[in-house]
Amino acid sequence: MRDWVLHVDLDAFMAAVEILRNPELRGRPVIVGGNGDPTTPRTVVATASYEARQYGVHSGTPMRTAHKRLPDAVYLPTDLPAYEAAGAAVMDVLRSFPVIVEVWGLDEAFLGATTDDPEALARDIQHAVTAATGLTCSIGIGDNKHQAKLAAQFNKPAGVSRLTTETWQATMGERPTTALWGVGPRTGKKLADLGLHTVTQLAAADPAELAGRFGPTNGPWLRYLALGKGETTVTTTPWVPRGHSHETTFTRDLTDPAAMREHITALARRLAEETEGRPVTRVTVKVRHAPFTTHTRQAKLPAPTLDAATIEQAALTIFDRFRQDRPVRLLGVSVEYTQTGERR
DNA sequence: TCTGGGGTCCTAGGACCC
């Protein structure tokens, strides 16, 4: 018996929940996102079913692009409460197994398991999830979260894959650095500029050079990822949110400052209602102008507060620090809470 | 690909203090 980390990843989650609700959709391209109207500008796909992915429609594809490629697909608005309920049902199934369940968002979980046959466990979990909820999932098996997370993507949908320290080099070595969980396109480009294209090359890079280019934490961390290392702790301790935010992209740019202020107030009021008793220590306002330039301004409050009027007033005061003469595409407000263990 | 919304963490520079 030894310890394993498993990553459970529900397949095409939001689309799958919609198909479950309406079985007539099965086999058709189903696209969930925005308000469900694919002609609305400035909206994107949240999840596409596998039938839609064949036509190049993925999460993040603009809805209008999806609509051009797939005019006859089924388009549905995002129904977060339905997905939360479906995700919670899956987590309950996972908890019925002798494993540690760490919920990781709506449709993912890491499991800590001690077994001789992790593939058999993974298959049992898949069958139980499908029997209880009708949803399918892919499961990755690894020595740590990084390996399990990557393995889950190897064989989707409904697959089981193993990626361990033993197989890391053979499996990952020749892949681009962006295959690593945490290396995106920007970092991939910077690494390529240093002549580091593959995982093996990054693993062999000079830590001091990486630290110089990416900072004292990020530089060494990149090499650590390339070596196939990662977090091994799986915990049931619920995540405590650091903060909370709301933002709105307007279908057409806002030009009226009074309307902007009204919107900032409304966003701040919503956040004040959603603190769940956690005092707010900092407020940030985000403004995206046309064409797509984004700026933030923030302020630490004189004292932590739950008071809605104080939070709204802070947001407005911060908003007034932006120049007011440009059309606005997006407005956002976010709050940070007192962190446990924070000195103040 | 005319580019959502909700998160997290890190970095760099300036202010300020001793």
Added chain:
DNA sequence: TCTGGGGTCCTAGGACCC
């Protein structure tokens, strides 16, 4: 006087992930 060095806090922005 013509200018140190370290520590901490604050702010704006970047990058990544789902």
